[in-house]
Amino acid sequence: MNNLTTWERMELIHNKNRPTVNDYIPSLFTRFMEFHGDRMCGDDGAIIGGIGFLSDTPVTVLAQVKGKTLDENKRTNFAMPHPEGYRKALRLAKQAEKFHRPVVCLVDTPGAYCGVEAEKRCQGEAIARNLYEFMTLKTPVVTVILGEGGSGGALALAVCDELAMLQNSIYSVISPRSAASILWKDPTKEKEAAEILKITAEDLVRFGVCDKIISEPEGGAHLQPDMAADSIYEYLIDAVTRLKKTEINQLLERRYKKFRKIGMFTE
Amino acid sequence: MNIEDMFKVVKARFTDDNHASSQKEKDVEIPQDLLVKCPRCGSVIYSEEFENAMKVCPKCGYHARLTWQERLDMTVDSNSFKELDADLVSLNPIGFPRYEEKIAKMNEQCDMKEAIVTGECTIRGYRCVLGIMDSHFMMASMGSVVGEKITRAFEYAAEKRLPVIMFTASGGARMQEGIISLMQMAKTSGAVKRHSDAGGLYVTVLTDPTTGGVQASFASLGDILIAEPKVLIGFAGRRVIQNTVRTRLPDDFQSAEFQMESGLLDMIVERGMMRKTLSNILKLHGFPKEVH
Ligand SMILES: [Zn+2]
Numbered sequence: 001m002n003n004l005t006t007w008e009r010m011e012l013i014h015n016k017n018r019p020t021v022n023d024y025i026p027s028l029f030t031r032f033m034e035f036h037g038d039r040m041c042g043d044d045g046a047i048i049g050g051i052g053f054l055s056d057t058p059v060t061v062l063a064q065v066k067g068k069t070l071d072e073n074k075r076t077n078f079a080m081p082h083p084e085g086y087r088k089a090l091r092l093a094k095q096a097e098k099f100h101r102p103v104v105c106l107v108d109t110p111g112a113y114c115g116v117e118a119e120k121r122c123q124g125e126a127i128a129r130n131l132y133e134f135m136t137l138k139t140p141v142v143t144v145i146l147g148e149g150g151s152g153g154a155l156a157l158a159v160c161d162e163l164a165m166l167q168n169s170i171y172s173v174i175s176p177r178s179a180a181s182i183l184w185k186d187p188t189k190e191k192e193a194a195e196i197l198k199i200t201a202e203d204l205v206r207f208g209v210c211d212k213i214i215s216e217p218e219g220g221a222h223l224q225p226d227m228a229a230d231s232i233y234e235y236l237i238d239a240v241t242r243l244k245k246t247e248i249n250q251l252l253e254r255r256y257k258k259f260r261k262i263g264m265f266t267e
Numbered sequence: 268m269n270i271e272d273m274f275k276v277v278k279a280r281f282t283d284d285n286h287a288s289s290q291k292e293k294d295v296e297i298p299q300d301l302l303v304k305c306p307r308c309g310s311v312i313y314s315e316e317f318e319n320a321m322k323v324c325p326k327c328g329y330h331a332r333l334t335w336q337e338r339l340d341m342t343v344d345s346n347s348f349k350e351l352d353a354d355l356v357s358l359n360p361i362g363f364p365r366y367e368e369k370i371a372k373m374n375e376q377c378d379m380k381e382a383i384v385t386g387e388c389t390i391r392g393y394r395c396v397l398g399i400m401d402s403h404f405m406m407a408s409m410g411s412v413v414g415e416k417i418t419r420a421f422e423y424a425a426e427k428r429l430p431v432i433m434f435t436a437s438g439g440a441r442m443q444e445g446i447i448s449l450m451q452m453a454k455t456s457g458a459v460k461r462h463s464d465a466g467g468l469y470v471t472v473l474t475d476p477t478t479g480g481v482q483a484s485f486a487s488l489g490d491i492l493i494a495e496p497k498v499l500i501g502f503a504g505r506r507v508i509q510n511t512v513r514t515r516l517p518d519d520f521q522s523a524e525f526q527m528e529s530g531l532l533d534m535i536v537e538r539g540m541m542r543k544t545l546s547n548i549l550k551l552h553g554f555p556k557e558v559h
Contacts, residue, residue, distance in 0.1 A: 112483075112502070114502070114503030114504075114507045114508050114511060115503075115508055115511055115512060116508060116512060116516065116520070118502070118503070119501055119502060119503065119508070119520075119521060119529070120529045121529070122487070122526075122529055122530065122531050123483070123502040123503070124482035124483040124486075124487050124501070124502035125483075125487040125531060127483040127484075127502070128452075128456060128482075128483050128484050128485070128486075128487040128488050129487075129488075131452060131453050131456035131457070131484055132456045132457075132459060132460045132488055133460075135453070135456060135457040135460050136457075136460055136461075136464065151440070151449060151480070152440075152449070152452060152479075152480055152483045152484075152502075155449055155452060155453060158453075159453050159456075159457075171446060172445070172446065172449075173440045173442060173444075173445055173446055173448050173449040173480070174440075174442050179442055182442065196361070196363065196364070197361065197442075197445050197446075198361040198362075198445050198446070199445070199446065203361075203446075204446060207360065207445075207446055207447060209446055209450060256457050256461070259450055259453045259454045259457055260418065260454055260457065260458075262411075262447060262450040262451075262454060263411035263412070263414055263415045263447060263450075263451065263454070264357070264358040264359075264360040264411050264444075264447060265355050265356060265357050265358055265411045265412045265415060266355070266356050266358060267352070267354045267355045267356070
């Protein structure tokens, strides 16, 4: 069981030594090969795409990249993708569909980038297009949230058959800081907002959004990165093996219903 | 972003100005109910002139926010509208403080149970499924009910082989429903995909403002994207972007005209031409005109 408060978890996932996809990819996949570009406008450093073996299954990997140094973060834009990042991800997902490769998405982003160029290249449309296309992508899709699952920027890689979260990760429609600014005009009240928003892995299991919590080593993934990688690996093998056995139309029907059923109302 | 509805804005600005001017020139008195002030260009307009122009500013062409009844009346053939799923009311999934109270208050103020009205109607004789979002209701943010009603509208249209027309307006996902609101983006986009895969036509009309999680889901997924002139369309709030770029943003940033140039839109259509444009699109897609 995890007795940490939401805020304590947020401190853990912002720890500068927390493993990123650059640490995990070599432990999870062999012969990994990175592919670049959206074929339209550029190559976004915030999302890594490529193929590799998960055990002996070839898979397509789409991963949001946090840097550990300022230089790395300049390259990866602090894991905040531009539209070309989402379009690269979609291009590679379509390629995965063609070659019947399962897709593994690794999510770790504060959110999609907000800027003039992102707007000019239709950030909203790029995200929407991914939600739309991933819903009927004819190959298994598994998403693991490693740290921050920041709103639409995370969801664009999380329309999937199964969603897993690392024990201390969060997934939220709005950052606690922004929520605090809206609620109390005071961004420093983000701790309180974090609790109100219900964004922990346990919360999301309760809402039927998260299917599996992947445990982290005592004290957080940064203390024993190899052990964290082993847990993710074990989960991915299990999920991909299971989903590959499912007949594709049944899989797509289940994927649609996974999202279709979410909502709480009376009538 | 400004999350107040137009009339609040108009009234507030008017009141401020009136207050300011009454301090300067005490002899000038403007009767408040006869005049409105355009929130885009600041021109003061006679209310009657503004109403007669379908709430379009005669000076700058800004297409002001409408209530769902106003939009319905100027869009559909009279007596043709049959509402669908009228009784859905949001619960409070994350136990957000005072959310039920807020919904109940909005319910009373706006004469609607949630921020969208959906139904079936004809437009100049052409049958379609219609959705109208009303920004007066909690900035038409998308929570469980908005997501569910849109999803059902697309599922209904797919089953009946009808086209869908959505008048979008929204500040984005509804924070008060936490992650449940984010999931409505995936849910609605999935429903649009199914309707599309079944051969269905979907026309989006983006009205003021269409932003955030709604712009980043079903609102951007129409086969044809139409916007009203001068309206605000964008993913991120202007203030958020202003804080990251630290240079002055152009005045027309995220306007319909800006988004047209960005390649997001098929066309910008004035309010007075909307019915004709929509019915022409339906006719061009081979739908039959009903005669009554
Ligand atoms: Zn004006």
